[in-house]
Amino acid sequence: EAGVAQSPRYKIIEKRQSVAFWCNPISGHATLYWYQQILGQGPKLLIQFQNNGVVDDSQLPKDRFSAERLKGVDSTLKIQPAKLEDSAVYLCASGATSGTGELFFGEGSRLTVL
Amino acid sequence: AQSVTQPDIHITVSEGASLELRCNYSYGATPYLFWYVQSPGQGLQLLLKYFSGDTLVQGIKGFEAEFKRSQSSFNLRKPSVHWSDAAEYFCAVSSSGSARQLTFGSGTQLTVLP
Numbered sequence: 001e002a003g004v005a006q007s008p009r010y011k012i013i014e015k016r017q018s019v020a021f022w023c024n025p026i027s028g029h030a031t032l033y034w035y036q037q038i039l040g041q042g043p044k045l046l047i048q049f050q051n052n053g054v055v056d057d058s059q060l061p062k063d064r065f066s067a068e069r070l071k072g073v074d075s076t077l078k079i080q081p082a083k084l085e086d087s088a089v090y091l092c093a094s095g096a097t098s099g100t101g102e103l104f105f106g107e108g109s110r111l112t113v114l
Numbered sequence: 115a116q117s118v119t120q121p122d123i124h125i126t127v128s129e130g131a132s133l134e135l136r137c138n139y140s141y142g143a144t145p146y147l148f149w150y151v152q153s154p155g156q157g158l159q160l161l162l163k164y165f166s167g168d169t170l171v172q173g174i175k176g177f178e179a180e181f182k183r184s185q186s187s188f189n190l191r192k193p194s195v196h197w198s199d200a201a202e203y204f205c206a207v208s209s210s211g212s213a214r215q216l217t218f219g220s221g222t223q224l225t226v227l228p
Binding site for chain 1: 118158159163204206217219221
């Protein structure tokens with residue numbers, strides 16, 4: 001079974017530029033999550049989707065971050081304009097609707113903002 | 115709101131020694147508890163999980179964890195550490211409702227000495 005796919009793995013941009021990350025979850029997983037992991041910290045939830053609807057985006061900085069999951073499968077997370085403090089690893093995870101909440105994570109996209 | 119505390123930022127053990135990583139959680143109802151491991155440049159891999167039943171759970175790579183409701187703890191243990199266990203370890207708690215969001219601790223970095 002294929003895991004959660006993310007791209008790009010690494011991205012370096014200058015502040016005020018924009019960047020987009022892509023995630024393809026495990027086939028059949030209805031829920032999809034984007035987490036931000038700043039160096040030395042645990043992952044922090046940015047947004048949760050159930051199929052193509054947003055369940056929770058309360059911690060997403062909506063003035064600069066946006067995310068979509070148009071067809072209920074893959075998802076894109078965008079940052080525009082980027083700030084220095086956005087330097088982090090962006091992890092995508094997916095999980096089945098039923099069951100006990102286990103999430104499967106991709107390898108992450110590491111963003112460096114200069 | 116749910117939260118997780120991992121009081122040890124960094125732990126160093128010798129290869130072959132026993133290991134215990136501490137985790138305390140805060141959650142109003144019965145929690146779903148997880149331990150994940152993250153090697154450098156990699157995503158999060160699930161070590162073990164607790165949902166209900168036997169409070170001592172076995173995971174992969176020889177790890178186990180014990181759920182103690184009275185202490186709000188879910189400590190991770192391994193009787194004999196291998197050099198390949200060097201990584202960062204995250205404890206996480208999930209709601210039992212449909213949202214199934216994971217809240218992570220800040221992590222414990224494990225160094226294994228030869």
